[in-house]
Amino acid sequence: AATVVSGTGLAQQIHKEVQSDTAKLVAQGNRRPHLSVILVGDDHATASLLGMSSSTIFRPSSVSQEEMLELIDKFNRDRSISGLLVQLPLPEHFSERAICNAVAPEKDVDGFHIVNIGKLCLDQRCMVPATAAAVWEIIRRTGIETVGKNVLVVGRSKNVGMPIAMLLHSDRNHERPGGDATVVMAHRCTPLPRLKELASLADIVIAAAGVPHLITADILKEGAAVIDVGINRMQDPVTGKLCLVGDVDFEAVKEKAGFISPVPGGVGPMAVAMVMKNTVTAAKNAPTY
Ligand code: NAD
Incomplete structure (x- = not known):
């Protein structure tokens, strides 16, 4: 019989690593890693903290693409935000590609920006x-x-x-x-x-x-x-x-x-842990000025 791989158990390993990386970053005088999640409609996402801070912004499904792009732009420029995730799928009237490409590649913890996908396909370091x-x-x-x-x-x-x-x-x-x-x-x-x-x-x-x-x-x-x-x-x-x-x-x-x-x-559970890991990576790579 097969070994049943516990994603929950492995996720706990990642959580510990993320937690200690976060503690180290903060001890070195860096900003606390922060994950922002934008949710459109009434879907739910989990984000445990692991020593990071996080915030979830809710928008109704009637929100326009233009409003979303403005929101993303604001978050891109906010230096207190390390990672930004827009929960997919989005309602019909959105171009998901346009939304994914609006997130700054270095904050793109979902790895769906065209630059991150390109790097992934070229075997370059990326989200x-x-x-x-x-x-x-x-x-x-x-x-x-x-x-x-x-x-x-x-x-x-x-x-x-x-x-x-x-x-x-x-x-x-x-x-x-x-x-x-x-x-x-x-x-x-x-x-x-x-x-x-x-x-x-x-x-x-x-x-x-x-x-x-x-x-x-x-x-x-x-x-x-x-x-x-x-x-x-x-x-x-x-x-x-x-x-x-x-x-x-x-x-x-x-x-x-x-x-x-x-x-x-x-x-x-491993996928959730990897979003958190990507957020610490984003925080580590963030400019310190
Ligand atoms: P999708 O619908 O975009 O893609 C499904 C893929 O499966 C398509 O490429 C399609 O061609 C292929 N497919 C469909 N029927 C098939 C068949 N009979 N034989 C072979 N291939 C077939 O879905 P997705 O976003 O890629 O997600 C795939 C699954 O993974 C879904 O069940 C989704 O809920 C799940 N998912 C899990 C996680 C996670 O964290 N565990 C994250 C994202 C998606």
Whole structure:
């Protein structure tokens, strides 16, 4: 049976590191790292403090793009703010690209500014999108080998699948080290038989499709590492209660895989921790004048 990787446990490690980095920065006379989150509509985000300060600004879904751009511009210029995150998705009338590109790249803790994405693709040091960074840290801290291994990333979105594939396929000796794996990406146009074939060859499967039970035990290689990024809201057939499930058939896959990350308690808490880590990084890189 697989080792169940505790994202909650690994996130606590990151929390401790972020907390001590924050304490060090402040002891050296720097500003306390501060994360600002802009929420549009009635979605919620978590931000634990870890010795940092944080603030959440709420705007109704009727807020205009122009108002948002003004708000972002104000935050960009505010030196007390180290990291700035605009919660996605935004309502229909927004251009998410315009909003992501409005955040100053050095404060862009989501890593979605076009300059950060460009750097990510060129293996340069940058703000790595939190979910991809979470997958990377889970693999690293669990001691899962990637060099020369076959990795299947299921999902190709620009925010999740693409940056995960970017980290894992790239060169470990580059400025932003990669995993040196042989990476294949599957997506909605990948026929199911082909997905199965690719999965059977994969040493590591990253499921980021948003399709419950897409990854079943029968298609996997014995001992594979399976990281489940999917978050699907489902109604429990027995209790009728709403619950969260990933893209992986956890109970069956647990018996065949070498490692498996659960949902909830896997990538999710790690992704939150990586936003905090990106905020300390932003604070460290901030000019001190
Ligand atoms: P998305 O809808 O933008 O992308 C889904 C991707 O999956 C697409 O590239 C699509 O082509 C592919 N896909 C869809 N059906 C498929 C199939 N049958 N076979 C193979 N590929 C298929 O979603 P996203 O933003 O990339 O998020 C993916 C999942 O990860 C969602 O469930 C989302 O809720 C979750 N998510 C989790 C975190 C986290 O922190 N854990 C963060 C962001 C997103």
